[in-house]
Amino acid sequence: MVEPSQSSTIRSTTVLLVKRNGETAMAADGQVTLGDTVIKGSARKIRRLSNGTIVAGFAGSTADAFSLLAKFENKLEQFQNQLERAAIELSKDWRTDKYLRNLEALLIVADKSDSYLISGKGDVIASDDGLLSVGSGSMYALAAARGLMKHTELSAREIAEESLRIAGDICIYTNSNIVVEEITG
Numbered sequence: 001m002v003e004p005s006q007s008s009t010i011r012s013t014t015v016l017l018v019k020r021n022g023e024t025a026m027a028a029d030g031q032v033t034l035g036d037t038v039i040k041g042s043a044r045k046i047r048r049l050s051n052g053t054i055v056a057g058f059a060g061s062t063a064d065a066f067s068l069l070a071k072f073e074n075k076l077e078q079f080q081n082q083l084e085r086a087a088i089e090l091s092k093d094w095r096t097d098k099y100l101r102n103l104e105a106l107l108i109v110a111d112k113s114d115s116y117l118i119s120g121k122g123d124v125i126a127s128d129d130g131l132l133s134v135g136s137g138s139m140y141a142l143a144a145a146r147g148l149m150k151h152t153e154l155s156a157r158e159i160a161e162e163s164l165r166i167a168g169d170i171c172i173y174t175n176s177n178i179v180v181e182e183i184t185g
Contacts, residue, residue: 013045014137014167014174015057017108017115018145019130020156023184024110026055027160029137029168030177032062038175046181049073050081053111055181059135060105068094068105072118083109087116087124095122106134112183137171157182 015028028045031038046057047069056072058065071093075086087109094100100120107118110132117125117132125132129149133142144163148154154162157180168174 013043013059013135014141014164014171015045015059015108015134016138016141016145016160016163016167017057017110017127017132018149018156018160018163019110019115019127020149020159022112023156023182024055024112024115025156025160025180025182026057026108026110027157027164027178027180028057028135029164029174030179031173031175033136033173041175042177044179046179048181049109050076050111053081053183054083055110055183057108057134058105059138061103064103065105065107068100068103068107071100072107072109081111083111083114084116084124087118091118091122091124094118094120108132108134110183135174137167137174140167140170140174 017026026046030042032040032043049056056069072090075089079085109116115132131145141163144166145159148159160180161178164178165176168176
């Protein structure tokens with residue numbers, strides 16, 4: 001078996017979710033990298049679902065992420081837009097289905113009150129501090145957001161945007177082409 005080389009590894013995305021003062025903001029950068037080459041700078045990695053009441057952001061293989069988003073939308077329809085139930089059911093399917101088990105992506109999903117990180121290992125993780133992140137630069141964005149949450153009065157959107165800018169200054173797989181989607185409650 002031939003292992004993929006570092007130069008053929010696709011790295012993409014930093015997605016950050018911030019909840020603060022009844023507001024939810026999800027931000028993502030637009031960079032997709034193949035090895036050490038930027039192959040796209042304006043990818044859109046956040047989607048609105050359920051007539052705009054739910055936002056979903058993804059990291060990992062784009063084709064896999066779109067497959068998961070379609071499955072997640074089906075779960076939302078099946079469970080009348082109950083975010084937690086849809087997330088748990090997707091996670092169960094993802095962990096046990098032979099095809100889904102091989103998908104390489106992570107999802108963050110949120111509505112006005114709840115948010116979850118969903119993985120193929122069966123994880124459905126809610127945040128303790130109103131922050132969730134996935135992707136190549138996610139730990140940089142998360143660290144910046146934690147500092148901004150603790151030491152500023154910035155809005156959820158402002159924290160998400162500034163944290164992505166900081167991650168983009170540090171992580172070579174993250175750029176400053178930032179898209180933000182908000183849900184206010």
